[in-house]
Amino acid sequence: xxxxxxxxxxxxxxxxxxxxxxxxxxxxxxxxxxxxxxxxxxxxxxxxxxxxxxxxxxxxxxxxxxxxxxxxxxxxxxxxxxxxxxxxxxxxxxxxxxxxxxxxxxxxxxxxxxxxxxxxxxxxxxxxxxxxxxxxxxxxxxxxxxxxxxxxxxxxxxxxxxxxxxxxxxxxxxxxxxxxxxxxxxxxxxxxxxxxxxxxxxxxxxxxxxxxxxxxxxxxxxxxxxxxxxxxxxxxxxxxxxxxxxxxxxxxxxxxxxxxxxxxxxxxxxxxxxxxxxxxxxxxxxxxxxxxxxxxxxxxxxxxxxxxxxxxxxxxxxxxxxxxxxxxxxxxxxxxxxxxxxxxxxxxxxxxxxxxxxxxxxxxxxxxxxxxxxxxxxxxxxxxxxxxxxxxxxxxxxxxxxxxxxxxxxxxxxxxxxxxxxxxxxxxxxxxxxxxxxxxxxxxxxxxxxxxxxxxxxx
Amino acid sequence: xxxxxxxxxxxxxxxxxxxxxxxxxxxxxxxxxxxxxxxxxxxxxxxxxxxxxxxxxxxxxxxxxxxxxxxxxxxxxxxxxxxxxxxxxxxxxxxxxxxxxxxxxxxxxxxxxxxxxxxxxxxxxxxxxxxxxxxxxxxxxxxxxxxxxxxxxxxxxxxxxxxxxxxxxxxxxxxxxxxxxxxxxxxxxxxxxxxxxxxxxxxxxxxxxxxxxxxxxxxxxxxxxxxxxxxxxxxxxxxxxxxxxxxxxxxxxxxxxxxxxxxxxxxxxxxxxxxxxxxxxxxxxxxxxxxxxxxxxxxxxxxxxxxxxxxxxxxxxxxxxxxxxxxxxxxxxxxxxxxxxxxxxxxxxxxxxxxxxxxxxxxxxxxxxxxxxxxxxxxxxxxxxxxxxxxxxxxxxxxxxxxxxxxxxxxxxxxxxxxxxxxxxxxxxxxxxxxxxxxxxxxxxxxxxxxxxxxxxxx
Numbered sequence: 001x002x003x004x005x006x007x008x009x010x011x012x013x014x015x016x017x018x019x020x021x022x023x024x025x026x027x028x029x030x031x032x033x034x035x036x037x038x039x040x041x042x043x044x045x046x047x048x049x050x051x052x053x054x055x056x057x058x059x060x061x062x063x064x065x066x067x068x069x070x071x072x073x074x075x076x077x078x079x080x081x082x083x084x085x086x087x088x089x090x091x092x093x094x095x096x097x098x099x100x101x102x103x104x105x106x107x108x109x110x111x112x113x114x115x116x117x118x119x120x121x122x123x124x125x126x127x128x129x130x131x132x133x134x135x136x137x138x139x140x141x142x143x144x145x146x147x148x149x150x151x152x153x154x155x156x157x158x159x160x161x162x163x164x165x166x167x168x169x170x171x172x173x174x175x176x177x178x179x180x181x182x183x184x185x186x187x188x189x190x191x192x193x194x195x196x197x198x199x200x201x202x203x204x205x206x207x208x209x210x211x212x213x214x215x216x217x218x219x220x221x222x223x224x225x226x227x228x229x230x231x232x233x234x235x236x237x238x239x240x241x242x243x244x245x246x247x248x249x250x251x252x253x254x255x256x257x258x259x260x261x262x263x264x265x266x267x268x269x270x271x272x273x274x275x276x277x278x279x280x281x282x283x284x285x286x287x288x289x290x291x292x293x294x295x296x297x298x299x300x301x302x303x304x305x306x307x308x309x310x311x312x313x314x315x316x317x318x319x320x321x322x323x324x325x326x327x328x329x330x331x332x333x334x335x336x337x338x339x340x341x342x343x344x345x346x347x348x349x350x351x352x353x354x355x356x357x358x359x360x361x362x363x364x365x366x367x368x369x370x371x372x373x374x375x376x377x378x379x380x381x382x383x384x385x386x387x388x389x390x391x392x393x394x395x396x397x398x399x400x401x402x403x404x405x406x407x408x409x410x411x412x413x414x415x416x417x418x419x420x421x422x423x424x425x426x427x428x429x430x431x432x433x434x435x436x437x438x439x440x441x442x443x444x445x446x447x448x449x450x451x452x453x454x455x456x457x458x459x
Numbered sequence: 460x461x462x463x464x465x466x467x468x469x470x471x472x473x474x475x476x477x478x479x480x481x482x483x484x485x486x487x488x489x490x491x492x493x494x495x496x497x498x499x500x501x502x503x504x505x506x507x508x509x510x511x512x513x514x515x516x517x518x519x520x521x522x523x524x525x526x527x528x529x530x531x532x533x534x535x536x537x538x539x540x541x542x543x544x545x546x547x548x549x550x551x552x553x554x555x556x557x558x559x560x561x562x563x564x565x566x567x568x569x570x571x572x573x574x575x576x577x578x579x580x581x582x583x584x585x586x587x588x589x590x591x592x593x594x595x596x597x598x599x600x601x602x603x604x605x606x607x608x609x610x611x612x613x614x615x616x617x618x619x620x621x622x623x624x625x626x627x628x629x630x631x632x633x634x635x636x637x638x639x640x641x642x643x644x645x646x647x648x649x650x651x652x653x654x655x656x657x658x659x660x661x662x663x664x665x666x667x668x669x670x671x672x673x674x675x676x677x678x679x680x681x682x683x684x685x686x687x688x689x690x691x692x693x694x695x696x697x698x699x700x701x702x703x704x705x706x707x708x709x710x711x712x713x714x715x716x717x718x719x720x721x722x723x724x725x726x727x728x729x730x731x732x733x734x735x736x737x738x739x740x741x742x743x744x745x746x747x748x749x750x751x752x753x754x755x756x757x758x759x760x761x762x763x764x765x766x767x768x769x770x771x772x773x774x775x776x777x778x779x780x781x782x783x784x785x786x787x788x789x790x791x792x793x794x795x796x797x798x799x800x801x802x803x804x805x806x807x808x809x810x811x812x813x814x815x816x817x818x819x820x821x822x823x824x825x826x827x828x829x830x831x832x833x834x835x836x837x838x839x840x841x842x843x844x845x846x847x848x849x850x851x852x853x854x855x856x857x858x859x860x861x862x863x864x865x866x867x868x869x870x871x872x873x874x875x876x877x878x879x880x881x882x883x884x885x886x887x888x889x890x891x892x893x894x895x896x897x898x899x900x901x902x903x904x905x906x907x908x909x910x911x912x913x914x915x916x917x918x
Contacts, residue, residue: 197675201773210737216656216859219788220700220758221732221749223742226783227696227761234693237686239811241679273680278669281812283682290680299679302686303776304767309784314660314821316786316859317762324685325768327775329678352698353740362773400675400775 003138004131004448008441015130016113018048019440022088022122023115026104029065029089029155038065038152041088041122045150046070048126052133054148060168062160065089065152072132073145080459081145082451083174085404085416086125086181087154090117091429098431111437118435120428121181124420124443125150128180131447143455147174151404154181158403165411175459176377176415177408178450183422185266185394187438190385192378193418195295195397196369196405198330200340201362204232204347206307206322208355213318223354225322226307232357233324235350236300236343241285241293243300247342253332253370255296262373262395263291295397299329300343327362329399336365369405370397377417380453384419384446419450462597463590463907467900474589475572477507478899481547481581482574485563488524488548488614497524497611500547500581504588504609505529511592513607519627521619524548524611531591532604539918540604541910542631544863544875545584545639546613549576550888557890570896577894579887580640583879583902584609587639590906602914606633610863613640617862624870634918635836635874636867637909642881644725644853646897649844651837652877654754654856655828655864657789659799660821663691663806665766665781667814672777682813684781685766691816692783694809695759695802700743700752702759706801712791712829714755721832721854722750754856758788759802786821788858795824828864829856836876839912843878843905878909 008015027041028034039059045068046057054070068088073081093103093116101107106115113123128148135142149172153160165172185191206225213222237243255263270282270290284293293299307322309315328339344359351357371378373395385393405416421443427433467474486500487493498518504527505516513529527547532540552562552575560566565574572582587607594601608631612619624631644650665684672681696702714722729741729749743752752758766781768774787798803818810816830837832854844852864875880902886892 199675199775208738213736214859215758215760215762215786216658216788216857218732218736218753219760219786219858220752220756221741221743222736222738223740224760226764227692230689230692230761230764231698233686233689239690273677277672277677277681279667279681279813281682282680283811283813284680293679294677297679299674301674301678301683301777302689302767303674303774304769304778305685305689305781306765306769308761308763310763310765310782314784314786314823315762316658318760319763322764323769325773327674327678327773329675352742354738354742364773398675399678400673 002448004134005445007134007138008444012441016437016440019113019123019126020106022126023106023113023117024104027089027117027152028092029153030092035065038089042066042068042150042152045088049129049148052129053136054129054132062153062164064160067152067164068148068150070148071146072142075142075145078458079144080175080454080457081147081173082454083147083149083172083177084128085149085177085179086128087121087151088125089152089155090122091120091155095431100432103433108437112434113437114432114434116433118433119422119426120433121154123435123440124180124422127440127443128447130444131451134444135448135451143452147172154404158407161404161407162411165407169411172412174412174414176417178377179404179416179418180420182418182420183424185396187423188389189391190389190393191396192381192393193398194371194373194378194395196402197295197298197399198334198336198366198368198406199327199401200330200336200365201325201327202340202343203360203362204229204324204326205358205360206355208320210320212320215316215318218318222318223352224318225355226319228352228355228357229305229307229322229324231352232347232350233302233305236346241283243298245300245342245346248298248300248339251333251335251338252298255292259296260292263289263296266291266394266396294399296331298331298334300326302326330368332368332370334368336367366401366403366406369402369409371415375415375417376457376459377415377454380450380457381417381419383453384449387449388442388446419446421446461907463593464904466593466597467903471900475896475899478572478582478585479565481585482565482572482576483563486548486576486611487551488612489551494524497548501525501527501609501611504547508588508607511588512595513588513591521612521623523619526611526623527607527609529607530605531601534601534604534914537917538603539634539913539916540606540632541913542606542608542633542636543587543639544608544636545587546580546610547584548611548614549581550579550614554890559891562892567896571893572896573891573893575892577892578881578885579892580613582894582899583881584639586899586902587906589903590910593903594907594910602911606631613863617866620863620866621870624866628870631871633871633873635876637836638863638875638877639879641877641879642883644855646882647848648850649848649852650855651840651852652857653830653832653837653854655861656754656858657793657795657825657827657865658786658860659789659795659824660784660786661799661802662819662821663688663783663785664817664819665814667779669779671779674775674777677777681777682811683777684814685778687811687814687816688764688766688781688783690811691806691809692761692764695805699745701745702757704759704801704805707757707759707798710792710794710797711757714751718755719751722748722755725750725853725855753858755790757790757793759785761785789827791827791829793827795826825860825862825865828861828868830874834874834876835916835918836874836913839909839916840876840878842912843908846908847901847905878905880905
């Protein structure tokens with residue numbers, strides 16, 4: 001048994017009590033009333049880092065919720081400098097009535113801690129602090145240089161971070177980032193997240209006549225914006241899911257045979273997804289598997305569409321306005337602006353006479369994030385997983401977007417290795433969020449091991 | 460000068476004052492608070508019919524607003540029996556602030572009576588009572604047998620009339636109906652309304668996954684109900700407006716060369732309509748003119764369509780529900796149920812896998828109404844128009860539906876000749892509704908002439 005394991009064993013109860021204390025702070029970043037609680041959570045983190053032996057701790061202002069920084073930079077010449085990321089803010093708690101215990105009064109039941117933020121991300125972000133404390137206590141030093149970057153606005157999309165990081169590029173310079181926000185594939189199967197999709201969005205507005213018209217008087221002679229919109233939307237995707245916008249796929253990085261082989265290893269079947277979302281058939285771009293469609297191919301989805309009468313019964317109106325909101329998930333190496341431009345041109349080409357159609361791009365634009373499977377940071381993490389789980393990790397991607405991975409890549413030029421221990425059934429963002437005590441213990445071991453593995457790497 | 464003209468001249472001021480009195484009764488049929496006022500308007504009509512010399516006057520209960528009946532049945536053996544229709548209820552008055560005078564305190568300005576109901580339909584329906592009074596006063600008898608059917612629920616779609624007429628079929632038996640609700644083409648151009656479109660309606664509901672999904676997690680792999688709906692709607696109509704539903708046009712009565720020639724005489728240009736509704740291009744089924752499309756061809760229009768996120772900004776949701784409301788305007792000899800069935804089959808055929816699509820027919824179903832141009836009642840009316848205007852009437856249709864024409868045709872087996880003197884600019888249903896004093900005077904003459912013309916006809 002390693003020294004740190006013995007250390008963790010003796011402090012097990014204390015660490016758990018500290019986590020419960022941390023979880024009692026209602027640090028909901030989306031609610032202005034809770035801004036003080038977010039700041040209090042940051043202060044709790046700063047104080048705990050201090051106790052752990054982390055140095056140069058400071059609460060940094062971003063214009064919104066603060067960032068808490070600390071470092072330990074005494075590793076031997078040539079050692080890598082690694083920055084650990086996590087967030088101390090949480091999602092809101094509605095609907096409150098679906099919780100078994102008040103979300104900020106944590107309870108332990110059946111080896112699980114139930115509380116908002118337990119899995120996402122207070123439990124996971126607390127771990128590297130404890131790992132550092134254990135290494136300093138048992139080994140007197142860390143094997144690498146470390147920086148800590150804990151933020152308080154992840155759950156609202158980190159709106160202040162781009163400018164904040166841009167302004168502190170040199171201060172945050174590092175060789176790689178380890179994110180303590182995320183999870184593993186299952187209780188006994190590890191995973192490494194290597195890809196996230198990007199995003200662009202736009203709204204289509206169709207304007208017909210000067211006012212709503214009587215469908216009896218003008219129907220069949222004046223273009224109906226709802227029909228125009230349906231035609232435009234239908235023209236964008238084939239019935240089986242191929243996107244028909246000229247230029248949409250132009251820069252898409254194709255999946256290599258190796259990429260496809262890695263995805264094929266992941267034990268997720270079409271039936272799993274059908275059961276999960278309760279549909280009797282899946283759908284998608286021909287020539288690709290379900291996981292390839294969800295993780296590695298771009299999409300175009302209407303998020304909302306509306307116009308005319310939505311009430312009960314019948315209204316014989318020929319409406320004069322119709323609207324649709326669209327987001328696209330993008331993959332490497334698509335450029336969000338180029339995709340928006342291609343869709344705008346497509347809409348223009350498919351707009352019928354008799355209506356005015358405008359396309360307004362949304363502000364959210366993000367490039368996809370894709371790191372090499374054999375990135376050294378991944379290899380270090382994979383070695384830890386192999387030892388802890390006795391298995392190689394799955395190399396997974398996600399169809400969603402995590403802004404900070406792209407952000408750090410863009411601003412600091414480094415990849416983020418995802419190394420955290422949440423599991424998919426832990427109801428992050430939902431009532432009765434929980435985290436497994438077994439994950440807490442495994443995570444502390446894992447972080448000590450990872451810091452030693454990272455010491456072997458020259459970035 | 461005919462005797463009745465002299466009579467009208469001497470009673471001109473009295474008739475106007477009586478009309479103003481009638482207009483002061485706020486008989487809004489859609490407002491429960493005004494039910495007594497609707498009844499009071501019916502009593503006013505009954506009393507005025509009594510004074511005019513009409514017999515057997517009775518207020519008949521319908522279960523809602525009453526019908527006022529009266530007759531004069533002393534014409535020579537073999538004379539036709541004609542029933543005159545009108546309504547004493549009005550539309551609501553909102554928005555009140557756009558009226559120049561209170562809507563039930565009539566004002567006369569520039570030869571026009573401004574009040575709610577002035578044109579639609581109190582002014583017009585008062586006229587035949589005055590005409591009968593004038594004929595009885597000057598000729599001692601009427602040239603034909605007359606029945607009067609004045610209702611108080613036209614502006615709410617006459618919901619009680621179908622059962623009411625069904626229950627009194629024999630009582631209301633007649634050779635033809637003259638409707639004193641409607642209008643002429645312009646101040647110096649007469650018109651006869653010969654066709655109304657029918658109606659059917661349905662709602663399409665598309666159900667996808669068990670709940671709304673994250674567009675990043677499931678986009679591109681789970682069918683989006685909004686895309687499914689857009690495809691279904693787009694499949695129903697060609698881009699240029701031909702309806703692509705199998706069987707939709709099956710029973711449509713084609714326009715004859717004569718029909719088309721009559722429509723072509725009507726001086727309404729595409730530019731008129733473009734100016735009216737403020738669009739820069741019209742649209743419609745290839746091979747037909749604008750008026751043919753609006754009046755004599757069936758339509759399929761989406762009245763409302765919705766699903767997913769309609770708020771500000773971006774929400775990366777893959778919604779699990781989408782909806783559309785559709786109404787079709789029908790022409791002779793389409794059967795509403797057959798059209799609903801054809802659309803339902805079309806929707807089923809075009810519904811993609813992965814969503815459940817249901818079609819729910821609406822309750823409103825009406826067959827189109829189309830009377831022969833040379834129907835004897837029309838010829839009588841045309842003769843009056845020729846004499847009064849020095850012009851043949853235009854034979855117009857309307858794209859909308861007037862329930863009572865179809866209703867009388869179905870229940871009593873007779874056509875309705877539309878003979879009234881409203882004009883299109885008189886803001887029926889809108890603030891500052893008015894009627895022209897010149898129309899009032901012309902209408903009284905016209906009705907006396909028409910009753911004499913009708914005496915020549917053997918139905």
